Amino acid sequence: MIPEKTHIALHPRLNKQVAGLFLLWLSINTFTLLHRGIYLEGESAKYIREANFYLANGRVSTPNFWLYFVQIGLIAACIKTHLSLAWIVALQLLLNGAATIAFFKTLSHLFPNKTLAFIGTGLLLITYPYQEFNTFLYTESLFYSFTLILSCYLIRMRALSARNLLPVFAGLILICFTRPSGLLFLPPVFLYLFFMFFRHWSIPKKMGLLGLLTVAFLLFLNKALGSGGELDFMLPFRDERIICGVPTLRGFLPIQTTAQGNSLYGLLYYVIHNPSQFLRMACLRTLAFFGLYRNYFSLGHNLYLLVFFQSIHAAALASLGYWVKVRPYPLVFFLSAIGLTWLTVIMTCDDWHNRFYLTICPFLIILALPATQKLLKSPPDGK
Helix, strand or coil: CCCCCCCHHHCHHHHHHHHHHHHHHHHHHHHHHHHHCCECCCHHHHHHHHHHHHHHHCCCCCHHHHHHHHHHHHHHHHHHHCCCCHHHHHHHHHHHHHHHHHHHHHHHHHCCCHHHHHHHHHHHHCCHHHHHHHHECCCHHHHHHHHHHHHHHHHHCCCCCHHHHHHHHHHHHHHHCCCHHHHHHHHHHHHHHHHHHCCCCCHHHHHHHHHHHHHHHHHHHHHHHCCCCCCCCCHHHHCCCCECCECCCCCCCCCCCCCCCCCHHHHHHHHHHCHHHHHHHHHHHHHHHHHCCCCCCCHHHHHHHHHHHHHHHHHHHHCHHHHHHHCHHHHHHHHHHHHHHHHHHHHCCECCCCHHHHHHHHHHHHHHHHHHHHHCCCCCCCC
16 A cells, blocks of 8 residues: 655645744744754753764763764764854754654644644644754754654554665664663554554464564663663662752662662662652652643743643543544554653653653644644544
């Protein structure tokens, strides 16, 4: 079967929508660039330093930085060729634009009523924290774009073939070496492929494939957890930090841990031997993750986060019935990606600027659209 195509340019109404979305994208990113410029501090400085180390030594300083190597490699290439780091920002903007187009096409594929595609893409564009990272030399801009492009390609894939799977595997490798959290996309991708294309297999075959994939993922994840460097997965529990880098205690608690703390065994050992603290920290980190409130943000900033994102959450919950009945396989992908990101925050800590949440923000917007359409007095299929 040939993948379905969305001929956006053939419909005058769609031309107007695309033009409007382009102007919105251009306005937001121009404002961000003029307002802040290229941000070279914070984690940007860390990646620049690591790029210089790589050029001098032919390796990264500690193994964990291989999982950030896409950004480090780009910076190293600019330094080596004496190009301005502005070229990386230009690439980030280009990929963000490509991801936005892919998002619009995917919404047009999921909802034949093209108004939903326009609304959903517009919501993503006015998610200012998401767009703001395009001018940072952090890993986030590339990571958001890569994960969104991969997800959109996957959802629109209509047949399983070597030709179709090659971009999927290439995309997974790319995001896994852009940020360590790229590993979290392995299970959602394989679950979607499994339910979408292998649902007619016999039960023994399905169980065997799932078992093999699960073991492979756990081994890969365990290797990544033990990659060393600045990673210490017990630290957020010892000083009960909810936000990464911000301990809530002056000292360390005498929690029960094992010497293999940076491993799946170490995390499981902690949960079993410290259940009350784990449950309490899980609740606090959940509130931080989905609530998005930060006491160091301004009142206006927190009100924006509260009204904008909690409205999306409410609409997404109200739309679950539609997804279960009409499109259950994309729902598996979206919920597994959201759930694994949430679980990771529970097991570690949340980000100062909600960066972990922003990865799944496009998925929550997609899930919210059927309920949004009800407000427009029209069914999601446009009939």
